[in-house]
Amino acid sequence: MDQFHRLWPFVRRYRRRLLIGALCAMAATAVAAMIPQIVRFAVDDLNTRGVVIERLLQYGGLLLLAALVEGLLRYGQRTQIIGTSHLIDFDMREALFARLLTLDQGFFTTMHTGDLMTRVTNDLSAVRMFLGPGISNLLGSTLLLLTAATLMFLTNPALAAIVVLLLPMAAVLFVVIGGRMRAIFRKVQDQFGEISTRAQENFSGIRTIKAYAQEDAEIRVFRQANERYRALNLRYVLLSGMLWPIIGLMLGTIGAFVLLIGGRMVAAGEMTVGELVLFNAYLAQLAWPVIALGWTVDLYQQGAASLVRIGEVLQRRSAIASPPDAPRDFVVRGEVEFRNVGLRFAHSQHTNGNASGHHANAPSTSGKPAASGAPEWVLRHISFRIPQGGSLGIVGATGAGKTTLVNLLARVRDPDEGQVLVDGYDVRTLPLDALRRGIGYVPQDTFLFSVPIRENVTFGRPDATEDQIIHALAVSRLINDVEQFPDGIDTLIGERGVTLSGGQKQRTAIARAILRDPAILILDDALSSVDTHTAAEILASLRAMMKGRTSMIIAQRIATVKDADQIIVLHNGEIIERGTHRELVERGGRYADMYRRELLRAELEEE
Template sequence: MTIFVLSGVAMHHLRLLFPYLHRYRRRLLLGLLAAALGASVSALAPLVLRLAVDRVANGTIVPLELIWFGGALIGLAIIDGGLKFAQRMLIAVTSYRIENDLRADLFDRLLSFEQMFYQQHYTGDLMARLTNDLSAVRQFLGPGLNGAATAILTFLAAAVLMFLVQPVLALIVVLLLPLATIVFVAIGGRMRQIFHRVQDQFGVLSTRAQENFAGIRTVKAFAQEEAEIAVFTADNERYRDLNLRYVLLSGALWPAMTLCLGLISALILLVGGQMVAAGTLTIGELVQFNAYLALLAFPMIILGWMVNLFQQATASLERLSDILRRQPLITSPATPRLPAGEGEIEFRGVGVRAGHSDQQWLLRDLSFRVPAGTVLAIVGATGAGKTTLINLLGRVRDPDVMSGQVLVDGIDIRDLDLAALRRMIGYVPQESFLFSIPLRENIGFGVETVDPDRLNYVVEVSRLVNDLDQLPGGMETMVGERGVTLSGGQKQRVAIARALMRDPRILVLDDALSSVDTHTAAQILAGLRTEMTGRTTIIIAQRIATVRDADQIIVLDEGQIVERGSHQELLARNGRYAAMYRRELIAAELERDD
């Protein structure tokens, strides 16, 4: 049968399920046992029917025997129904458990990947894999496996008994069945290819919808509703066309099965009728044989459905295996070390390329040291490599091979426990991401127990306290998706409060005040100075006023340090930093005049 004529590619992806099938092997074996018993009971009904027909044909049957034969058929049907119910419950429940385990493993694996993975994959496509593709696999493991077990065992039982009844007729049936298999192989391979494209297009469609919903402010601000609807409509029509092509192929299986069964039945009637006329076969045996042929009809019918589910599952498993077989590039070492907790940072000859084979350097030969408890400021033009530098500290990415080291407390961070390293860093990114949970939970994100006094303190330091009266629920206000209900400045202040809530040993502020007005920024900086005391701090900023009190300032240009020193030292050098400072003073003067 087609379901067992597996290509090497399909088998490769099906191996992904073996650990999960092994985990629930007992339930599956019990389900298969129930299927075997059910197939055996189903095969007894034609035998009872043959005995009854032969007795009727001989004219020797009595009414009581008819009742007995009828009761036997009813009893067999009840037993068969009970066994099939047990079989379906065992296998169906197992399929849902495997789906649950697969979804959990996929989610765990996705959270372990580095940021580069998410730059190469669309969110909507990943969501499609966690929903549609998983559903296709469950359908194959549940209804598909259940139907396969019933069909195979019923086919074997019926085929064996057909040979016992009349070998010639059975041989005719066995010789004709491969014709159906050839048709299914031809159609099934094409179905798998198209279903893979259907799932890919569904990912495109999901991504399009997700991006429009998340960026609804931008869409409306640029009056792009009609344009986005047009693009979505085109993607949607493409999805529809691919589905129609898949349905067309899927629908071709059923007429093929009907034709095969019709040809076999006609031939059996012709040859079997001649045998009855010649006296080599009784009417009861012909009825019994046709009953077995009818039993074979179910495996033939279920075959098309199984091919359908199989092709969907293998296409989906191919997409899921891309995630489950991919290894994260950034992990904790086999024998991790823990940082001392002092917070000293050192970069030694660090280099980062734009890509693995790219010769363009984002950072090149970068070396500096930040003593524990001091403040380092990093300034430079957009694209100078400031954020890339910070990403190295938290191992969002690693330096290129043989391109330097990043050390914390004198230990290469690639030798440190990854979770412990990130727990000691409080990071405020350029773009603050907030979850669709209450404001209090957003601030306490990553903290096991939220201390009310600490919470009030960080809200005060971040000056978020100024806006609590404007929020409908205060600290319990539900924040919309990605913080859509808050302004840019409010989101940045929530991010600052969240970072301070962890009481980190290392504090990183990546242009954390860019969306905050000058007056509020000055208030936040005043509060942060207390937090920076004794805490290693790295500040990335566009405003010189934000970094002038830092212990050390470095100026980046095209991924290299071009100036280094304190605020006064850099002004005295009259270089890039001094030019930036003069431009800022002129801009401030013009703003005051206005």
Template sequence: MRGEDTIENPKHLLRNFLSSRKWAYALSLLSIVISEFVMVQFPNLLGNFTNTLQTHHLSRAVVLHYSFLLLVVGVLYVLLYGFGQLRNGQLGRQFEYELRRRLFEHWESLSTAYFRKRSIGDLLNHALNDVRTVREALSGGLNILTNALFLLTATLIMTFRTVSPKLTLVSMIPLVFLPLFVIWWGPRIRNASRRAQEALSDMADLTEESISAIRLVKATANEHIEAHRFERRVDVIVRRQMSVFRQSAMFQSIIPFLGSISFSIALLYGGYLTITGQIHLGGFVAFTLYLAMIIQPLQQMGFVFNQFQRASASLARLEVLFSEMPDITNPENPVEVDIQGAVTVSLPKFRYPDGDRDALANVSFTAAAGETIGIVGRTGAGKTTLVNLLPRIFDPPAGSVFVDGHDVRTLRLETLREAIAYVPQDGFLFSTTIRENIGFSKENATEEEIIRAAQSASFWNEIEEFPEGLDTVVGERGVSLSGGQKQRAAIARAFLKDAPILILDDSLSAVDMNTEKRIIAAIRELRQGKTTIIIAHRLSAIRHADQILVLDDGTLLEQGTHEELLAHSGIYASMVALQEGEEALA
């Protein structure tokens, strides 16, 4: 199955990405390195110009000569550094795309149980903020770090060669304490960043929940309550992000402080060396410029250090996501079978992984290929749970659910699920066109096939009335359609798939009785020789079924045809009498 491909964790993915593009990175980094060795010629040229000025050998030709050299240095630096920065930025974007793609594929591979305990807002925060933080460190951070390291290296080489080794060593004394401070302060920034990202996830959770429930919020005039809840979450974010900024600011401030001490030492000792004639005035001027160039990369390295700490926290959060494994996987040696649609259930009990009581108990029935099974019962009776075991949305106990005589746990997941068309009660639609929603179940479906499926679902006449027809965009979760229209679009999608097994999970609850009759008639015509399982609250939808199962509190209490159950005068007969009375009263 596609979702079961091995998913690398973020650190392995990063290492492999860097390894596969090592020559591209080498070229961009080399460009940045050369640019820094070009840039450090600037103070040296100014120092030589100062010495020429001091010896009164200045002329128009000399001025033009140094001006031209400084212009060449500036142009070469811009071209070389700009190229390296552009290439690193492009590579960082490629990694961002790859990481997001792998993360989405990983989510698609996880079982439904995982999403019962994780909020959509938190997952989106991982995909947006955490991935972006890692990318910023990989592209911008790498640019700045490379620039800083080699600018520092080139500057020190120039000061040793062209000015004074003694002055360079003495001036660098305060800066040797910087690595110790980095080691001590790093974990503080990383932990503060992790807590800030967690607060962002909480805010994303609330935002997603509020927007999903916007109709309820407005209908109950509770906008102020939601705003107050959001304000509390934002307050937490502000506090935690301010903690990150304080930690970062304190770290950043120590570098200029140490730089100021270095400048003071350079002025005192460098002035002494100049006065005593141990170095030239031009050398002293060049050294002050070099020292400024040393402080700049140190500040940049501090910034990158902060960025890498935040990226490290995000990478750790992503690693937790990638460490999650699907609960439901393919068997080691799957049975290869061409599914016809016979279903057998012999289920002693079933409990959800996070449940504290059995959701189903003592449920047994057999349906031959081509039969129609009706399932009825009160809300919470276990109807949806039962049909979710068939495609292994949740895993049934071994030896309890069979298709064509094979335990579903021994079949390849892709084979099993491709043989089942499933229509949920809410008729879930994607935020795209009606055409794409219906065609979702069959790749490269023709327009004629889509129209026939819509006609069978009694939806085509309404589609024709829409200005854009099949190309009408339905909005998020089909918000622009009524409940009945959403259900019929989902039923059309299932008809188009034409699978050996069709499951309708109370998928006719929002349509009127006349439309229901037309859809049931279409099912009886289209589904000849194919198995159909219909969950319904309105019993008229399952009267034609070959078998009707009556569930209550997770237990199968009655089983038989419509006529047999009426003759039994049990729960089903009472339900029929109650609904017929309500219909007569209506």
């Protein structure tokens, strides 16, 4: 039960509803315990006085009234307890979704989307089933068991002792089989998450699968994963199915003993027929609670396994968060500086409290020297400064660390050594929301939502006016393409923008970033899918719009960055060249080689 302490924050706000449900359960149990007593008096009365119609009608009326009152009370019990389970399910799903959105990106690199979806759906459903029907049955069954057992002892201690001695066997069975069921159910849920991930990746990458004619291969892989899921489910069902036959056997055995011993007592005059009927009625009432307890144990095992998986997310704390003493009124102006920044592959994130001070004069968080066997450096000794309104071009081979470098600015990750500063403040001391609001980021791998183009462009600026939207589309050169779509800007695009070309998706992302009116604009190879002529037009429009704003442009094409105020060349995670386009070309280094190859390629394409 240790894992269920995580539920208390969600349960306590509904204490009153649960208390009302418990009171209804207690009252319903008391009424249910009266029904066998009415039957007992009726049988003894008929046995002594004979059949009297008036008396039969009276007893029948009492039984109907008791059944009606019990039904109403059970209705109150279920609506309060099961209804509360749905409210808790709603709160937990909202909390789980909110926590997932606030976790750092490092968490998502270690988790599969399908597995996370399983935790938000199947695992929450398993917890809700235990909190609702499970708790309702547990409460009602336990109360009825205690009440019926007490009244059975008062009626005939000898027969009651037989029942009480045999029932603990069921409890032992629940403990032995229940622990095994929980372990297997955890594996079932993990495997279901793997299947969900496989399906989600296949649906998202359907173009690639069809392009490489891998439909049959993917079906075989999915079949193998599905077979493992089936086998685990079968093992779980076999264990779960063992409970019911054994419970039925136990109840049948107890009933046989009661009839054998009770019949002899009636024959010997030690017990009236009404008392034997009463005892059998209570025994019949115990049948459902015992079965319900078996089902509740089943629900508990599922809920406990699922709650562990949910708790792994709810208890996770983001490695990237706003410090508690961050300035509330901070607004990004645009000055950017990297001071001797270094980043390792498998680094351990610094907590926010480790970033001391608010200003540039604060001491930096220095990383330890790389020891033997320590993770390699992705970036090392990175230092540069971009004044407010300046521009920086970043070039380098694939894998040189360009994207990783700009990710440090918005605190996607924190450096292992050195400082990243915005307007003279270490970014680790700034409020995350204010920092990221001041940055417009256009990645090479553009993500679009399955909504109309308008909603994709206005993502982050839902209050944008029509003129502002049109301006953003014009700057990104998407406006001509939009006019050709069936519903214009309100055309619905497929998942991840599957109905758009690569260039159209990148231009949509550029329009989205422009509409945010950021103080810092980052283009991470964002024109790679756009033709050279359109890219030149977009850059010309951006230069006019970004006057007085800071820009960082990552590109494979020199033509994209040659007009930047300064350019750095990354190689193996370090800056090996820096300067203006003219200076770097005259220097005759790696940048000049890249530029000559680009000019040669352009000449060959023209020929």
